[in-house]
Amino acid sequence: xxxxxxxxxxxxxxxxxxxxxxxxxxxxxxxxxxxxxxxxxxxxxxxxxxxxxxxxxxxxxxxxxxxxxxxxxxxxxxxxxxxxxxxxxxxxxxxxxxxxxxxxxxxxxxxxxxxxxxxxxxxxxxxxxxxxxxxxxxxxxxxxxxxxxxxxxxxxxxxxxxxxx
Numbered sequence: 001x002x003x004x005x006x007x008x009x010x011x012x013x014x015x016x017x018x019x020x021x022x023x024x025x026x027x028x029x030x031x032x033x034x035x036x037x038x039x040x041x042x043x044x045x046x047x048x049x050x051x052x053x054x055x056x057x058x059x060x061x062x063x064x065x066x067x068x069x070x071x072x073x074x075x076x077x078x079x080x081x082x083x084x085x086x087x088x089x090x091x092x093x094x095x096x097x098x099x100x101x102x103x104x105x106x107x108x109x110x111x112x113x114x115x116x117x118x119x120x121x122x123x124x125x126x127x128x129x130x131x132x133x134x135x136x137x138x139x140x141x142x143x144x145x146x147x148x149x150x151x152x153x154x155x156x157x158x159x160x161x162x163x164x165x
Contacts, residue, residue, distance in 0.1 A: 007091075008056045009098045017054055018045045021064045021081070028084040030115040034141055044079055051102070055082075055095055062086045065095045067103065075107035080121075092121075096128050100151070105161050108153040116145040125149050 012018075022042035025031050031041060045052060049070025055063040063082035068074060077099050082091045103110050112130060114121050130149035139146045153159070 006056075006058050007094065009053050009095065010056075012052055012054050017061070018042060018052065020061055021045070021052070021054065024061070024063070024083050025079070025081045028081060028087075030118050030121075031081075033115070033117065034144070049074070050078070053095070053098060053102075055091060057086070057091065063091050063095055065099050067099055069103070069106060073109075073111050075103040075109050075111060077103075077110065077112040080112065087120075092124055093128070096124075100128075104153065108156060108159040110151040112149050113139075113146040114149060115140075116147055122147065 019038070019042060022038045022045070025041040025044070026036055026038040044066060049068055051067050051069060053065045053067070054061055055065075061083075063086065064079070065077060065081075066079040068076040068078050077096075080092060080095055080099070082095070100110055110130070112125060113136070114125060116122075116135075126149075128151065130151045132147055133150045134148045136146040136148060138144070
């Protein structure tokens with residue numbers, strides 16, 4: 001990706017875009033390995049307290065993020081997905097940067113889970129500053145483990161969002 005590449009990240013509630021996102025999701029790992037078709041992936045967009053952000057490159061949907069902004073783990077990046085053909089171009093990092101900026105408006109903590117077999121994603125998250133805080137064996141499928149990661153800027157009590165955000 002060069003400096004002339006047009007990149008846009010935007011919030012959406014568009015159900016048609018959700019379907020397109022679910023299709024991208026169902027065609028990439030880890031969701032392929034979990035056996036999740038686009039119908040099952042589409043259910044990831046349901047629920048209260050979620051915001052969905054799409055990433056377009058040159059006018060084409062290439063990725064998205066679903067973040068949870070309510071509850072005990074507000075600041076949880078539930079889903080981060082980049083089109084398989086576009087991985088390794090820095091789009092995942094762009095989405096992470098965007099999610100971090102959004103989450104830091106309400107919480108000093110960012111959380112994300114990664115499948116233990118998804119080593120490339122784990123490396124990305126660790127480079128971004130996430131640290132392992134636990135494992136969730138058999139969380140989505142028997143025999144597979146999710147790793148819970150956290151990036152923190154301090155404890156919740158007494159934390160104030162940066163004023164320049």
